[in-house]
Amino acid sequence: MYRFLLTDALRDWAEKTPDQPAVRFSGQSLTYAELEARTNSAARLLIDQGVQRGDRVGIFMNKSLESAVSLYAIMKAGAAYVPLDPFAPPQRAAYVIQNCGIRHLLSAASRAGQVYEILKEPVELECLVGVEQVFGRGLRSFSWEQAYAGPSNPPDLRLTEQDLAYILYTSGSTGVPKGIMHTHRSGLSFAEWAVQTYDLVPGDRLSNHAPLHFDLSTFDFFAGAVAGATTTIIPEALTKFPANLSQLIEQERISVWYSVPFALIQLMERGGLEKRDLSALRWILFAGEVFPTKHLRQLMALLPDIRFSNLFGPTETNVCTFYHVTQIPPDTDEPIPIGKACANLEDLVVDDHDRPVPPGEAGELLMRGGVVMKGYWGMPERNAVCFYRRPAPGSFEDVFYRTGDLVQLDPEGNYRYLGRKDRQIKTRGYRVELDEVEVSLHSHAGVFEAAVYTVPDQQGSNLIAASVVPHPGAELDEPTLVEHLKSRLPFYAIPVRIWIMNEFPRTSTGKINRRELQAMAVQNLNGSEFQI
Amino acid sequence: MDRKATLSSYIKDEIMRNPKANLRDDEDLLSAGILDSLAILQLVAFIEERFKIKVPDEDVVFENFQSIDALSRYLETQKEAG
Numbered sequence: 001m002y003r004f005l006l007t008d009a010l011r012d013w014a015e016k017t018p019d020q021p022a023v024r025f026s027g028q029s030l031t032y033a034e035l036e037a038r039t040n041s042a043a044r045l046l047i048d049q050g051v052q053r054g055d056r057v058g059i060f061m062n063k064s065l066e067s068a069v070s071l072y073a074i075m076k077a078g079a080a081y082v083p084l085d086p087f088a089p090p091q092r093a094a095y096v097i098q099n100c101g102i103r104h105l106l107s108a109a110s111r112a113g114q115v116y117e118i119l120k121e122p123v124e125l126e127c128l129v130g131v132e133q134v135f136g137r138g139l140r141s142f143s144w145e146q147a148y149a150g151p152s153n154p155p156d157l158r159l160t161e162q163d164l165a166y167i168l169y170t171s172g173s174t175g176v177p178k179g180i181m182h183t184h185r186s187g188l189s190f191a192e193w194a195v196q197t198y199d200l201v202p203g204d205r206l207s208n209h210a211p212l213h214f215d216l217s218t219f220d221f222f223a224g225a226v227a228g229a230t231t232t233i234i235p236e237a238l239t240k241f242p243a244n245l246s247q248l249i250e251q252e253r254i255s256v257w258y259s260v261p262f263a264l265i266q267l268m269e270r271g272g273l274e275k276r277d278l279s280a281l282r283w284i285l286f287a288g289e290v291f292p293t294k295h296l297r298q299l300m301a302l303l304p305d306i307r308f309s310n311l312f313g314p315t316e317t318n319v320c321t322f323y324h325v326t327q328i329p330p331d332t333d334e335p336i337p338i339g340k341a342c343a344n345l346e347d348l349v350v351d352d353h354d355r356p357v358p359p360g361e362a363g364e365l366l367m368r369g370g371v372v373m374k375g376y377w378g379m380p381e382r383n384a385v386c387f388y389r390r391p392a393p394g395s396f397e398d399v400f401y402r403t404g405d406l407v408q409l410d411p412e413g414n415y416r417y418l419g420r421k422d423r424q425i426k427t428r429g430y431r432v433e434l435d436e437v438e439v440s441l442h443s444h445a446g447v448f449e450a451a452v453y454t455v456p457d458q459q460g461s462n463l464i465a466a467s468v469v470p471h472p473g474a475e476l477d478e479p480t481l482v483e484h485l486k487s488r489l490p491f492y493a494i495p496v497r498i499w500i501m502n503e504f505p506r507t508s509t510g511k512i513n514r515r516e517l518q519a520m521a522v523q524n525l526n527g528s529e530f531q532i
Numbered sequence: 533m534d535r536k537a538t539l540s541s542y543i544k545d546e547i548m549r550n551p552k553a554n555l556r557d558d559e560d561l562l563s564a565g566i567l568d569s570l571a572i573l574q575l576v577a578f579i580e581e582r583f584k585i586k587v588p589d590e591d592v593v594f595e596n597f598q599s600i601d602a603l604s605r606y607l608e609t610q611k612e613a614g
Contacts, residue, residue: 062563087565110563237562240569243593266569270589428569463570482549491568 004161005184006191007075009225010036011154013202017228020202023068023221024252025233030065032228035072037152042073042129045147046104047155049127049140053078056100056167059212060084060093060115061108061130063233066144067212068221070106071166073147078157079104080164080181083212086236089487090114092177094121096169100179100377107131161185167377168215168315171432171493173423175439179377180315182218189370190318191222193342197322198256198283198309200227205252205280208233209259215315216287219258229256239263242271253280258311260429261291262461268299278303287311287319288429290335290417292460297328312338312417314403315431316386318371320345321415337414338407345369347415348400349407354388362418365407366400373401425454428461430492437485437493441466444484446474449504452495453518455525465521466495469504476500497525535583536604542578543600547571557600572597579603585610 001012013020014036021029030038051057057074059081061067074081082100084093096102097118107115107130115131119139128141135141165184172178194200206224208231210216224231232252238244245267249257257264264286267273284299284306291310300308313320323339341347349363350356357363366388375383389397406418423434434452441450449469454462470476478498485494499521505513533541536557544553548566561567567575575597576587585607596606 237594237598240562240567240572241592241594241597243590262569270592272590479549479551491565496570 003188003192003226005075005159005163006165006187006222006225007039007072009191009222009228010039010072013225013228017202020228021230022225023065023231023233025063025065025067026235028065029230030068035068036154038069038148039072039076040152040154041150042069042106042144042147043076043155044150045129045142046073046077046079046127048150049104049142051077051079051104053157053159054164055079055104056082056102056164058082058084058097058102058105059107060086060105060118061111062086063208063211063236064108065233066106066108066130067233068231069144071212071221074106075165075184076155076157078155078159078163080167082167082169082179083217084169085211085213085490086111086114088490090117091121091487092490094118094123095176096179097121097123097125099176100167103127105129159184161188164374166218168213170315171424171436173433173435175436175443177436178379178382181374181377182318183374186318186371186373187218187222188226189344190218190342191226193344193371194219194223194319195226196343198223198285200224200229200256202228204229204255206231206256207249207252207254207258209239209257209263211236214288215318216258216260218318219285219311242266242269246271246273246276249278249281250276255280256283256285257281258285258287260288261286261295262289262428262459264291264299265295265459268295268302273302278306281306283307283309285309285311287313288431289426289461293328293333293335295460296325296336297330300325300328310336310338312415313367313371314405316373316401317345317367317403320347320365320367320371320403323414335417337410337412338417339414341367342371345371346398346400348388348390349409350388359409360411362406362408364421365403365405365415367403368398368400372399425462425464427454427464427492428457428459430490432464432493434464437464437466437489437495440485440488441468441481441498443488444476444481446470446476447481448472448474449512451504451512451514451517453514453521455496455518455521463525464493464495465518465525466498467501467504467517467521468498469501497521499524535607536600538582539579539600539603542582543575546578547574555600557604559599561597561599562594567597579607583607583610 013032018033022032022035057079059070071081104127161184167179169177208220308325310323311319346368348366388400404421407415437452448471452466505516
C-alpha cells in the first residue's frame with residue numbers, strides 16, 4: 001500500500017493487524033482498528049462542524065489516549081493539528097488560537113477551567129470537543145463519546161502530501177510564539193527515515209515522553225505507526241518523577257526510548273535504573289540538547305547492552321542529522337558529534353555571505369529535503385529570509401532552510417555542533433528565545449531596562465536568569481515581575497531569579513555587559529538550591 | 533506552624549514565587565503545573581532540611597508528591613518509621 005499521508009500507516013495497520021495495540025496510556029490501550037475507527041468518526045464530526053481542508057484545529061489537553069485520537073482525527077478532516085501547551089498561560093494559548101485562526105478545539109474535561117479562561121480572551125472558537133460545559137457565545141460543545149458515535153469509515157478528501165499536517169509553536173524572538181508549519185510530506189519523510197534507521201518493527205514499544213507541542217512527539221506517534229508498533233503515552237506528571245519513569249519503562253517493556261538528555265540524566269541519577277529489568281530496551285534516542293559527555297558515558301556504562309543515538313535538528317526540520325554513539329573515550333569530555341545528514345536531505349555549510357566553506361571550517365548549517373518545514377505561519381518577512389535559494393539549472397531554485405546552527409565537519413565526516421548564530425537557547429530541552437523573555441519583561445510598565453541570560457545548571461544544561469533596572473520612581477520587586485511573566489510565558493521560560501538593580505554594568509562601547517551580569521548571577525546562585 | 537502550612541508556604545514563596553497565591557491542600561500540584569522537575573528537587577531539599585529526614589529517591593514519586601495532603605501523609609509515615 002502507498003503511504004503519502006501521515007494517516008496512511010494507521011489505515012494499513014488497522015487492516016493488517018487490527019488487534020495490535022497502537023497506543024497505550026495508564027494501562028489502557030487502543031488497538032489499530034479502534035484508533036482507525038475512532039479517528040474516522042471524530043474526523044467526520046469535525047467536518048460536519050465546518051472544518052475544511054487547510055484549516056487549523058487546536059489540541060488542548062493533558063496527555064491521554066485522546067491525544068493520539070486528536071492528531072489523527074484532525075489530519076483526517078483535512079486540517080493541520082496545532083497542539084497547545086496544556087500548561088501555558090491562557091493569554092499565550094489564546095494568542096496561538098488567534099494567530100492561526102483556530103475555530104475548533106479538541107480538549108478534555110480536566111481543562112475546562114483553562115478553556116473558560118481562554119474564552120475570556122478575544123478568540124473566535126466555534127466548536128469544542130471533550131468539554132461539555134455550555135459556555136454560551138454560540139460555542140457548540142461535544143463529548144468524546146459523541147465524537148465517536150458517528151460512522152467509522154474514512155472521509156474521502158483526496159488530500160495530498162503537500163497539505164498541512166501540523167503546526168508547532170515555539171518561542172519567538174519578537175516576543176510572541178511563532179508557528180512552524182509541517183506538511184504530510186515533511187512529517188512522513190522523517191517517520192520513514194526513523195523506521196529504517198532504528199529498525200522499528202511491530203513488536204516495538206515506543207515511549208512518548210515529550211508533550212505533543214514538542215517535535216520529539218512526532219517520532220513517537222508517526223514512526224511508531226509507520227512501523228506498526230505500540231506507543232506508550234506517558235502522563236506528564238510521571239515525566240517529573242524518575243522513580244515512576246523507570247518503573248514504567250520496565251512495566252510497559254519499552255524497547256525504544258526517546259527524550260531530551262535531561263530526562264535521561266534524571267533517570268540515571270534518581271530513577272534506580274540499576275534495579276530495573278530493562279531487557280526489552282534496545283535503543284535510547286535523545287535530542288533537543290547537547291548530552292553532556294560525562295553523563296552520557298556514565299549512562300552507557302550502566303546500560304552496556306543498549307544502543308544510543310543522538311538526533312539533531314531544529315523543529316523546522318523535524319530531525320536533520322544523527323549520530324549513533326558507539327564508544328566515548330574515557331579521557332575526554334568533548335561533546336559527541338551531531339553526525340551526518342539523514343536520508344533524503346542535502347546539507348550545506350556556508351559562511352556569512354552564503355558561500356560554502358571548505359570541509360572542516362565552521363559555518364551555518366543549511367538543509368534541503370523532505371523533512372524541511374513549509375515555513376512559519378503568517379510571517380512572510382521571516383519566510384523571506386529563513387530560506388536560502390540556490391539557483392538551479394532551468395531557472396529553478398533549490399531551497400535550503402537556514403538552521404541558525406553553527407557546525408564544523410570533523411575528520412570522520414561527522415558534524416560537530418558549535419553553537420547558535422542568534423540568542424536562542426535550550427533550558428533542559430526547552431527551546432527559548434532570550435529576546436522573547438526580554439520583550440516580556442519590557443512590557444511591564446515599571447521596567448526601564450532588562451537583560452536576560454543563561455547560567456549553567458551543573459547538569460550540562462542552562463537555567464535562565466534576568467536583571468532589571470526599574471524606571472526612576474517605579475516600585476518593582478521580583479514577585480511582581482514573576483507574576484507578570486507568568487501571564488505571558490511558559491513556566492520553563494520564567495527566569496529562576498530576577499535581580500533588581502540600580503544600573504547595569506556596561507561595556508566600553510556602552511552596551512549592557514551581559515557577560516558580567518552572567519558572572520554575577522553564577523556567583524549569586526552558587527550554593528543555592530539551583531546548583532544541584 | 534503545622535506541617536501542611538509549612539509545606540504550603542514554602543511552595544507559595546519559593547516555587548510559585550507568589551506568597552499571596554491560593555493553594556489548597558488537596559490541589560493537584562502536577563496537573564496545575566505548579567511542580568516541574570526542578571521544583572521537585574528544590575522541594576525534596578527543603579523537606580530534608582526542615583523535617584530532618586532523608587527522602588530516598590524511590591520515595592520521590594507522583595503518589596507522594598501529588599498534593600500537600602499526599603506529602604503530609606508521606607511525612608507522617610516517615611516520622612513513624614524513624
